[in-house]
Amino acid sequence: MNENQPNTLTPEYFNHVYQANRDPWNFETSPYEQGKYAATLAALPRPYYAEVFELGCSLGVLTAQLAPRCGHLLAVDVSEAALAQARARCAALPQVETKLMRVPEEFPPQQFDLILLSEVGYYWSSADLARAADQLLAALNPGGQLLLVHWTPPVHDYPLTGDDVHQFFLDKTSPSGSLRHLTGQRHETYRLDLLERI
Known part of the structure; x- marks a missing residue:
C-alpha cells in the first residue's frame, strides 16, 4: 500500500450508486x-454473539441473516438510501439497530464480541484503513472476533484491493500483534479471514 493512492470513497459516491440502482451489487x-x-455465517464458530458491529450493511441482506445469532447488532452504512432498505428489511428484528455512520470519522462508543468488515475495507485510503483498524481492534473485547470478507480482483474506483485489506490485519497477528488468525479461505473472487483479539 502506498500513500499516493486515491482518497477514501465518499458517502456521495455511494448515494449516487444507490440512486442509479436500488440493488447495485x-x-x-x-x-x-x-x-x-x-x-460468511458458516465461518463464525460461535452460535451467539452478545454485541455485534457490522460495517457497511448496505441493504441489510446479510444483516437479517446474521441477526438471529446476535443479542444486539449495530449495522451502519454511509448511504441513507441503503439504510432505508436495511431498516425496512430488519423491521421485525428488534436486536438490529441501524445507523448512518462514516468510519473512521465516526465510531460507536461500545465494545463488541464480533465485528464484521465485509466488502468495505477497500473503499478506504491506506491512512483511513490504518485509523479504522486501530478503532476496530480497540473496540473488540478480549476474545472478540473480527471477520473480514472482501472481493479480491482490483476495481478501478477503489483505493485498495481486498488482499491489501486482509494483509494489513494479518500483519497484526501474533506472536507480536494483538490478533490471532483462526481461519482463512480463498475463493475464486473473494477471501475470508477470521481473527480473534488476544
Missing part, C-alpha cells in the same frame, strides 16, 4: 452473494 438476487453470505 445484486445483493438480493445474486447466487454469488448468497453463497458468500452462507460461507
Whole structure:
C-alpha cells in the first residue's frame, strides 16, 4: 500500500450508486452473494454473539441473516438510501439497530464480541484503513472476533484491493500483534479471514 493512492470513497459516491440502482451489487438476487453470505455465517464458530458491529450493511441482506445469532447488532452504512432498505428489511428484528455512520470519522462508543468488515475495507485510503483498524481492534473485547470478507480482483474506483485489506490485519497477528488468525479461505473472487483479539 502506498500513500499516493486515491482518497477514501465518499458517502456521495455511494448515494449516487444507490440512486442509479436500488440493488447495485445484486445483493438480493445474486447466487454469488448468497453463497458468500452462507460461507460468511458458516465461518463464525460461535452460535451467539452478545454485541455485534457490522460495517457497511448496505441493504441489510446479510444483516437479517446474521441477526438471529446476535443479542444486539449495530449495522451502519454511509448511504441513507441503503439504510432505508436495511431498516425496512430488519423491521421485525428488534436486536438490529441501524445507523448512518462514516468510519473512521465516526465510531460507536461500545465494545463488541464480533465485528464484521465485509466488502468495505477497500473503499478506504491506506491512512483511513490504518485509523479504522486501530478503532476496530480497540473496540473488540478480549476474545472478540473480527471477520473480514472482501472481493479480491482490483476495481478501478477503489483505493485498495481486498488482499491489501486482509494483509494489513494479518500483519497484526501474533506472536507480536494483538490478533490471532483462526481461519482463512480463498475463493475464486473473494477471501475470508477470521481473527480473534488476544
